[in-house]
Amino acid sequence: MTKEPDRLFAQPLSQVPDFAFNEDVVRVFPDMIKRSVPGYPTIVENLGVLAAQFAQPNTTLYDLGSSLGAVTQALRRHVRTEGCQVIAIDNSQAMVERCREYLNAQNSMFQELLPVTVIKGDILALDFKPASVIALNFTLQFIPPAQRLELLTCIHQALVPGGALILSEKLRFEDDQQHDLLTDLHIAFKRANGYSDLEIAQKRSAIENVMKPDSLEENRDRLLAAGFSKVVPWFQCLNFASMIALP
Numbered sequence: 001m002t003k004e005p006d007r008l009f010a011q012p013l014s015q016v017p018d019f020a021f022n023e024d025v026v027r028v029f030p031d032m033i034k035r036s037v038p039g040y041p042t043i044v045e046n047l048g049v050l051a052a053q054f055a056q057p058n059t060t061l062y063d064l065g066s067s068l069g070a071v072t073q074a075l076r077r078h079v080r081t082e083g084c085q086v087i088a089i090d091n092s093q094a095m096v097e098r099c100r101e102y103l104n105a106q107n108s109m110f111q112e113l114l115p116v117t118v119i120k121g122d123i124l125a126l127d128f129k130p131a132s133v134i135a136l137n138f139t140l141q142f143i144p145p146a147q148r149l150e151l152l153t154c155i156h157q158a159l160v161p162g163g164a165l166i167l168s169e170k171l172r173f174e175d176d177q178q179h180d181l182l183t184d185l186h187i188a189f190k191r192a193n194g195y196s197d198l199e200i201a202q203k204r205s206a207i208e209n210v211m212k213p214d215s216l217e218e219n220r221d222r223l224l225a226a227g228f229s230k231v232v233p234w235f236q237c238l239n240f241a242s243m244i245a246l247p
């Protein structure tokens with residue numbers, strides 16, 4: 001993984017453009033996500049462990065909104081189930097190109113990894129194969145809210161018995177005091193990771209139009225409406241959480 005530090009919002013911008021997963025972001029993405037999302041390394045590593053419990057023989061494992069393929073790499077390191085393949089999909093050309101490079105590097109470092117296909121495409125237009133593990137790791141929050149239920153319904157239909165959706169999201173909180181406290185603590189987390197107040201403020205204004213978090217209750221209700229039978233939160237660090245949804 002590249003070591004380039006994220007300084008994208010370090011200088012004052014006269015107008016902060018909407019956040020996009022372009023080449024500038026791709027270059028600093030591993031540093032950006034680790035310093036911005038509390039618990040991210042723990043979630044990614046454990047996603048592989050969880051996936052190994054849900055993977056079913058001869059099915060597909062999906063990494064939806066794969067970015068640089070961190071989740072795909074964890075799936076390939078942990079899952080040994082017979083006849084499985086991984087499909088990683090992202091609609092950012094810059095992400096997909098760099099993701100393929102990282103996965104080629106992983107191929108040359110390890111043996112007996114699951115086969116992987118990286119697709120440049122829109123997860124809203126995906127024709128799902130029978131799947132046992134579907135990961136949406138901080139991707140649903142970037143999907144327009146009106147399209148989230150339909151996507152989750154397609155995901156539910158694709159899952160085989162014994163499989164699971166693993167959904168990680170930034171959370172909003174319905175209680176204002178709880179929301180403000182965890183937002184302040186997230187800002188403190190970013191500051192402790194070396195971001196200045198200017199960087200934090202400009203990043204927030206870049207993402208506020210493109211990333212719309214829901215509450216845990218909204219996520220749970222939507223998953224149940226999509227047909228899932230059970231929603232089990234398995235991790236939360238400040239305002240970032242991950243859930244297992246069973247078909």
Ligand SMILES: Nc1ncnc2c1ncn2[C@@H]1O[C@H](C[S@+](CC[C@H]([NH3+])C(=O)[O-])CC(=O)[O-])[C@@H](O)[C@H]1O
Pocket residue numbers: 021033044064065066067068069070071089090091092095121122123124136137138139142143
């Ligand atoms: N409609 C869409 N179709 C396909 N991809 C999309 C779409 N919308 C957004 N994306 C992609 O979803 C990813 C979200 S980042 C995921 C992190 C990764 N999962 C990780 O575990 O490292 C989250 C973050 O940066 O907070 C980006 O790469 C987008 O291009």
Ligand SMILES: O=C(O)C(=O)Cc1ccccc1
Pocket residue numbers: 032033036037170203204207211
């Ligand atoms: O940076 C933030 O405040 C976030 O909420 C998460 C994030 C991380 C990486 C890209 C976009 C959003």
